Each structure stands twice: as structure tokens, then as C-alpha cells.
Amino acid sequence: MNLLHPAPLPAILLACPWIILTDGFRNRNNLTLPYRRLARPLPVDPECRRAFDKLMSRQLRYIIYKLSDDFKEIVIESTSEGATENYDEFREKLVNAQTKSATGAISKGPRYAVYDFEYKLASGEGSRNKVTFIAWSPDDAGIKSKMVYASSKEALKRSLSGIAVELQANEQDDIEYEQIIKTVSKGTAA
Numbered sequence: 700m701n702l703l704h705p706a707p708l709p710a711i712l713l714a715c716p717w718i719i720l721t722d723g724f725r726n727r728n729n730l731t732l733p734y735r736r737l738a739r740p741l742p743v744d745p746e747c748r749r750a751f752d753k754l755m756s757r758q759l760r761y762i763i764y765k766l767s768d769d770f771k772e773i774v775i776e777s778t779s780e781g782a783t784e785n786y787d788e789f790r791e792k793l794v795n796a797q798t799k800s801a802t803g804a805i806s807k808g809p810r811y812a813v814y815d816f817e818y819k820l821a822s823g824e825g826s827r828n829k830v831t832f833i834a835w836s837p838d839d840a841g842i843k844s845k846m847v848y849a850s851s852k853e854a855l856k857r858s859l860s861g862i863a864v865e866l867q868a869n870e871q872d873d874i875e876y877e878q879i880i881k882t883v884s885k886g887t888a889a
Contacts, residue, residue, distance in 0.1 A: 740854035741766065741847070743773045750775055751859045754815055755830065757782050761789045764811040764855060768799060770847060773855050776810065786876050789814060793835045794871055798844050809836040809848040811855055813862070818880050818888040829863040829883045832856060838869050 744767075753759045760779040767774050777792060789812070798808025812833040819826045834852055836845050856862060864883050868874045880888050 741770070741772050741851040743855050743858045744775070747773060747775055747855070748858055750778055751813060751861075753778075754813060755861050757815070759815075760784045761812060761814040763789075763792055763796075764813075765796070765808070766798075766844070766847060766851070770801075773811070773851060782815075786814075790874055790876070793833075793868075793874060794837075796835070798841065800841055800843070807837045807840045809834070809840050809844055811835070811848070811852065813859065816880060816883050818884050820884075820887055821889040822887070823889075827884070830861055831864045831866060831879070831883055832859070832862045833866045833868055833874065833879075835868050835874065 747762075747764060750759065750762050754762055758781070760782050761784070762778045763776045764773055765776040766772070776796070779789070793810055793812060796808045796810045797805050799805050812835060814831050814833060815828055816831055817826055817828050834848070836848060856865070866873070866879065866882065872878065
């Protein structure tokens with residue numbers, strides 16, 4: 700390539716001058732990391748959809764999803780024993796979730812969860828169910844795992860049709876039962 704006469708730029712770059720030509724970004728150690736490894740959504744294990752179908756038929760109360768240990772797909776971490784398991788057990792599983800990093804360090808980890816919330820209406824007109832998708836990403840979780848979970852969230856949601864409400868939770872207060880019921884019911888719960 701001659702520096703006096705460089706190769707012509709593709710038309711898209713001429714039309715969009717804000718595009719920066721790079722094949723990655725630099726981390727703290729000034730090493731270039733490729734974008735494609737961190738931003739690509741992961742595939743969803745077919746078992747995730749089958750368990751969700753059970754939840755929609757009221758056989759399960761909740762499902763907790765995680766990334767596989769090799770960070771290659773989204774899998775089921777745990778489900779309720781039946782439709783009667785309580786919210787406190789579900790919350791504890793989310794709060795205590797741990798992720799193993801590539802270096803082998805264990806820390807708090809993000810998770811996806813689907814919970815079938817049932818609540819009574821304040822007007823006395825009966826009860827309602829809302830299937831709620833919760834993206835749990837604690838503030839003290841690792842950066843890489845947060846990035847991979849954020850980039851794969853939409854792939855999981857697309858495979859689970861029938862979700863009524865989506866919540867992003869970063870602190871334990873965000874997944875308190877009363878707080879979630881207020882959000883899910885839009886203030887109509889008793």
C-alpha cells in the first residue's frame with residue numbers, strides 16, 4: 700500500500716465518517732481485545748424453551764437461567780419443584796448466584812429468571828398472573844460476565860414468547876416481593 704496514494708475507502712465509510720476503523724478495543728493493559736468475542740449473543744439451549752412451556756402451563760413457578768460454564772450457551776440453572784414454591788427461595792437463589800471467571804475466580808454472578816407472579820386485585824375482581832422476565836445483574840458482579848449477559852438477553856427473550864413484564868434488577872432491593880408486585884400489577888394489587 701502506497702502512503703501517498705492509499706487504497707480507496709468503501710462507500711459506507713465515505714457516507715458515514717463517524718465509523719471508526721478498528722478490530723477491537725484496548726483494555727487496561729493496552730492489549731487489543733476483539734469485539735466479536737464479547738458482543739455476540741449466545742445460543743439458547745432447547746431445554747430452556749421446554750421448561751418455559753411448563754411454566755406457561757402452570758406446572759412450574761420459576762426458572763433461573765445462566766450461561767454455561769464455558770460461556771457458550773444459555774442453560775437452565777434451576778427450576779421450582781412445582782407451582783407452589785415460594786418467592787423467598789427463588790430470591791435467595793438469585794442473590795447467592797455465583798459465576799466462575801476465565802481465571803477461575805468465583806464471584807457474584809448475573810442471571811436471567813422467569814417468575815409467574817400471581818396477585819389479587821385491590822378492586823376484589825379476582826386474581827391475575829403475570830409471567831415476568833428478570834435480568835439480575837448485581838453491581839458487584841464481574842464486568843465480562845455482565846457484558847455477555849447483557850448482549851445475550853434479547854436472544855433468550857425472543858425464544859420465550861408470552862412474557863408480560865421485563866425487569867432489570869441490580870440490587871437486592873430491586874427484587875423485593877412487594878416492589879416487584881407493585882411494578883408487575885401497575886399498582887392494582889391488593
